[in-house]
């Protein structure tokens with residue numbers, strides 16, 4: 001788990017400690033990772049490339065998450081601080097190692113430029129279910145990047161053994177619903193008042209999901 005501010009102060013700042021424990025009667029050998037590293041450190045289809053979010057992405061991530069249309073999809077729907085963006089980028093490797101989230105930068109495979117973010121939150125390891133979220137910078141939209149990124153992450157998630165991925169969208173977010181549909185997600189229902197909205201309101205969320213067994217049978221990827 002995490003021990004908040006338990007680390008010795010460095011330059012006057014106390015850091016959280018991530019705690020790992022091994023017991024004498026634990027089985028020998030390394031523990032299986034819930035979220036293994038990406039093959040060769042990235043996923044790509046030649047058009048988009050996904051790699052783990054890194055500290056250098058903080059500026060771009062902050063810009064992305066302060067766009068009004070991205071803020072509208074945040075929980076709660078409020079812009080983050082710059083500090084939040086830095087922390088999220090710095091902790092991405094830790095969260096991956098701990099099996100909590102695969103937090104990814106979406107890059108234009110041709111230029112290598114930051115196009116957006118896509119994150120798999122492993123919210124229910126006991127049942128093999130994870131949630132997907134994504135957003136793109138405005139200049140990267142309308143080129144199929146989001147659909148490609150979601151497809152790549154979905155295939156990877158099923159390759160590493162997850163059983164079910166889900167994502168929620170607001171009903172009016174037609175682009176996002178289409179992205180999911182193109183990656184094989186199906187609409188499963190409407191979750192009424194699922195998310196906190198502006199000014200104390202609640203917002204409905206359309207539930208979409210795709211199962212590992214929805215994929216066409218074929219040779220292992």
Ligand SMILES: CC(C)(COP(=O)(O)OP(=O)(O)OC[C@H]1O[C@@H](n2cnc3c(N)ncnc32)[C@H](O)[C@@H]1OP(=O)(O)O)[C@@H](O)C(=O)NCCC(=O)NCCS
Nearest residue numbers: 073134135136141142143144145146147169174175176178
């Ligand atoms: C959602 C988002 C990632 C989609 O990005 P994008 O670049 O449009 O995605 P893609 O190009 O991969 O595909 C979008 C699909 O939706 C369609 N689409 C986009 N806007 C649409 C609209 N207003 N009405 C109908 N279809 C629309 C596109 O035509 C495309 O489908 P097609 O390939 O069949 O033509 C982007 O709009 C975004 O970052 N929005 C803000 C954050 C957000 O909403 N994130 C998701 C939270 S659930």
